[in-house]
Amino acid sequence: MLKYFSGERRLPSLSDITGSQRLAMLLTLMVVAYISWKIGQSAQQTLQFAFNGVSVGAVYALLAMGFTMVYGTVWFFDLAFGAAAAMGAYGVFYLRSSEALQVGQFEVQNVYLNVVMAAVVTGVIGWVLYTWLYPPLRKRISPSVLLVIGALLTIGAGIYMFVLLSFPDDLNEILSPLIGGMVAGAAAMVLSRVYSRGLLGTRNLTPLVVVIGTGALVLGAFCGLLVARTPGSSLYLSWGVSSLLAGSVGLALYRGLYMYMRRKARSPLIMLVASLGVLLAITAFFTIIFQSAPRPLPDAFGSNSWEIGGARIKPFNVFSIGVAFTAFAALVLLLKRTSFGKAVRAISDDEEVAKVVGINTTAIIAIVFFIGATLAGLAGLLSGHDTAIQPRMGLLLLLKGWIASVVGGIGNIYGAIVGGFMLGLVENYGIWDLAGEWKDAIAFMLLILFLAFWPKGLLPRR
């Protein structure tokens, strides 16, 4: 405080504020005035538009998080995320079409698609095994044996995927052994961590192994049976399956295509155009398989909506907002607290140096693509449940996610979620006095406004 009086530092005056800050203040004032005017007109309507905006914003935020993460790591926009979004939505449709169309799912059942997806999953599983399990085990077991076991596992996974996609009506029964096994494995890991501390001194490990093994097996079997005996769980399982499938396609695209391109690309436009080509091809492929007409997805949480303060919101929208925040929290934890996050930050600072330091950049970037595409697939299926799905939805969703990530501040995960919700709100308040068809134009107007005055976005990357 003394500094201000002694003249070392003067109080900030109006002339210190830069032009863009003044403009920001003016705009904020205008927005506040507009909203308060609208509240004066009809508080209930205002709340309704806010609900609509936030529910759409959750989808945009999910997409924007994926974009911003990938852009922050490899410095290009992967437009194929639009295809991943459509894939997420159509995955649910494909697996649950008997519920959605009230007819047999054989109308959309397509062997070629099953084969392609199974091949992608095979590739991804094979890559995962080869990247993470092969190097540490190579020293203990002979490489040829390992390769044979790995190949068998990989082919098994592919066949499993093919069966899963071919008989979507029995989704829960087919998935139950996998889920049971995963639960058993996780339980065994947790239990052995817990007990090994207390019992490390004991010489005879057999009772310990028996206890832990039985406990894990019982838990796994219970979970598997639970899944198998509740047919209603199929819808929720199909969400997981289709978003993970979308993620696998994203990973396969990076590992099989972008990686080679990045080595010789001299401008970011090469990657952009290539991913545009991927988007074109996948969208057209989906149009051929599923036709271009809009289709519904099965009802998730019932169609009756909750009433809060006179405005209505569907339970599903609340759920999608929850998903967005959960994904955001998980991503923040992943990026700030784990060694994986550290590696991602190192790569985004300088990929060459990261490689020199010993980070497996290919693997890390591939996981980043996997996470981004999974989020995009999740966003696609959430938006599909909210409205309807059509093969072209990917392009528009992609553009919205792109806008949201730029408005929020590209490369910043906090910016992505802020930008997503902001875009949703602005879109919905914008169409209050205009027709609903102007939504997309309003979104781009927001983008142009931001780029003209704050090209770094709301929350710039340091």
Add this chain to the structure above:
Amino acid sequence: MLRNLQVYSTLTQPFRDPWGFLKERSRNPELWINLVVIGGAVLFLLSKGTGFAITVGTVFAIWAILAVSLNLVVGFTGLMSVAHIGFFGVGAYSMAILTSDPLYEQLRSETIPTFALPFFAALPVSMVMAGLVAVAMGSILNRFRDDIFVLVSFGFAIISFNVFLNWRELTRGAFGIHAIARPAIGGWEADGKLEFLLVALVFLGIVMLITWFIVSSSFGRVLTAIREDEQAIQVYGYRAAHYKMAVWVLSAMLAGLAGGLFASWTSFIDPNSFILLESILMVAIVILGGLATIWGSLLGALVFVLLEEGMRFVPFIPTEHIGQGRQIVLGILLVLLMLFRPQGLVGRYKL
């Protein structure tokens, strides 16, 4: 004069010394690409008859004008724009509104302004309209580069589609505009298909000439310099922004011309002809054919048109999937080109 002589000698070389020309070029993949594409086109059209060839030729001419005009921006100046469908649409709608028949329009429930101008009076106006829109867009787009430029140009493509769809007083929204005039001069009217093809080819020739003049002038060399290094050319005292704006508007006017031709050819337009996807396909044509060559854009348009028309005759593809099939092939081609040949089939500039 000297440069004209050089151009003359390169143009006549294949005729003066065909063997030497072939020997010189046979190492070059571009010759083979040209031979395959053009030979395939000629054989294909010969086998399918003249009526079909005329239709395909007209579609080709319109796409080629668009591709050449877009190549001015994407190839020669290095601005990856997806917004060109907007100028195409503005040209088409101007042509439709200016020439649509008042007698026919009276029968419709929603009225739009009608002027009943002849084709050749409306064409310059539609070019100017596209140019004016381009001035507005360009003043915003000029601030950005690389990926953000692409994003904002996506935005303009979507905004222009929204305007076509929702400004019902002018465009009649999704119903579209009917009865658009055919080119007519004096007593002669290009009402037949062959006549229209001739008109379209004449315009294609004019557009190619204009583009050739632009890119071979000093103006064109500044554009190339902007593409290679914008800061460097600014150091030499050229105002890059002005040059970019000029070429942007010129290219938009040529696209508007293509739009006018398109509207007149189909004699019915609605917003579905001007969706974002068409714009992406346009960029795909330019990249496929070759960046920074006029000839390459023609080649790209030829490949594009042949892909669609050729697929009609592949036995195992159902007719309703042709458009999608072409899109798949184009998408895969784009990816392969980016991997192995970033300059396109016969391009001069690597992306």
